[in-house]
Amino acid sequence: MSSISILGCGWLGLALAEEIIKRGFKVKGSTTTTEKISQLQSKGIEAYEIELPNNKFDKSFFDTDFLIIDIPPKSSKAGVNHHFESIKSIIPYIKNDQKIIYISSTSVYPDVDHPINEDHELDKNSDRANALIQVEQLLLNTFYDRLTIIRSGGLLGYDRIPGKYFAGKKVNQYDQKVNYLHRDDAVGIIITVIDKKAWGCILNAVAPQHPTRKEVYLKNADDYSFEYPIFENTPQELTNRIIENSKIEQILDYSFIYPDPLHFFYIN
Numbered sequence: 001m002s003s004i005s006i007l008g009c010g011w012l013g014l015a016l017a018e019e020i021i022k023r024g025f026k027v028k029g030s031t032t033t034t035e036k037i038s039q040l041q042s043k044g045i046e047a048y049e050i051e052l053p054n055n056k057f058d059k060s061f062f063d064t065d066f067l068i069i070d071i072p073p074k075s076s077k078a079g080v081n082h083h084f085e086s087i088k089s090i091i092p093y094i095k096n097d098q099k100i101i102y103i104s105s106t107s108v109y110p111d112v113d114h115p116i117n118e119d120h121e122l123d124k125n126s127d128r129a130n131a132l133i134q135v136e137q138l139l140l141n142t143f144y145d146r147l148t149i150i151r152s153g154g155l156l157g158y159d160r161i162p163g164k165y166f167a168g169k170k171v172n173q174y175d176q177k178v179n180y181l182h183r184d185d186a187v188g189i190i191i192t193v194i195d196k197k198a199w200g201c202i203l204n205a206v207a208p209q210h211p212t213r214k215e216v217y218l219k220n221a222d223d224y225s226f227e228y229p230i231f232e233n234t235p236q237e238l239t240n241r242i243i244e245n246s247k248i249e250q251i252l253d254y255s256f257i258y259p260d261p262l263h264f265f266y267i268n
Helices: 011-022 034-042 081-088 127-146 183-195 213-224 246-252
Strands: 003-007 026-031 046-049 066-069 099-105 147-152 154-156 180-182 201-205
Touching (some): 003 011, 026 034, 034 046, 081 127, 099 127, 127 147, 147 183, 180 183, 183 246, 201 246
Parallel strands (some): 003 026, 003 066, 066 099, 099 147, 147 201, 154 180
C-alpha cells in the first residue's frame, strides 16, 4: 500500500486526504492544533501535531512514499522568512527516495497586463511572493528531480464563494480576469501528478476559462441571493492578466471537472 504524508491538513489538505484514502493510500496528516487531531483520526488519517519551525515532533511522519507540503507562508503575521525557516527545518527528515509536491501560488507572479506562463519572471516586490519563492528555490535546489511545484490559482468551491466576500462592497478593478481553481480540481491535479509520476515540474494550476471578477460576483449574487457589489466607475487595470495552464494539459493530460469559474460548485 502506498503511503502519503500531507503537511497541512487544512481546507485543501483534508479534502485531499479523504480522496486519497478512498483510493487505497495510507495517509498521515499534520495539524498545528491538538483539537483537530480527533477530527483527522475520524477521517482515517494517522494524525500528527506539527508546528513549524521546530524539530520537536514525531519524525515518523515523514516515513512515507510521498510528501505533500501545503502550509501557508503567513508572511503578513510572521514575516517573510518564517515560511523558509519552517520548510528548511523539515528537510533533514525527508527520505532520500521520497517524492514531494509543494503547493505554491500564482501570487509568485507580478501584476502585469499580459498572459503569464511558468517561465515568466517572478515578483520580487511582494512579501508573500518572496516567502513562496524562497521555499520554491530551496526545494528545487535540494530535490529537483523528485519534486513538483503546483502554483495554484485562487482556491474556491464549497463554502468559499467569491461573490459572498464582496456582497454589498465596493469593487474597483472588476474587469480583471479571474485565475481561480476549484478545490476538486486541485485535488485531482495533485493525484494525477502522483499517478503519472510527473516529477521535476512546475505547473500553473488554474481553471482554463477566465471570466471577469464582475461576471463571477454577479453570477454568485444571482445564484445565492447575495447583495450585488458596488462597481465603481474607475479606470480598469490588468484586464489581460491571465495565468496560463497549458502544462497541466500537456504533461498531465488532465481534464478539469470545473473549467469555468462561472459554474463552480458551491454550498452556501
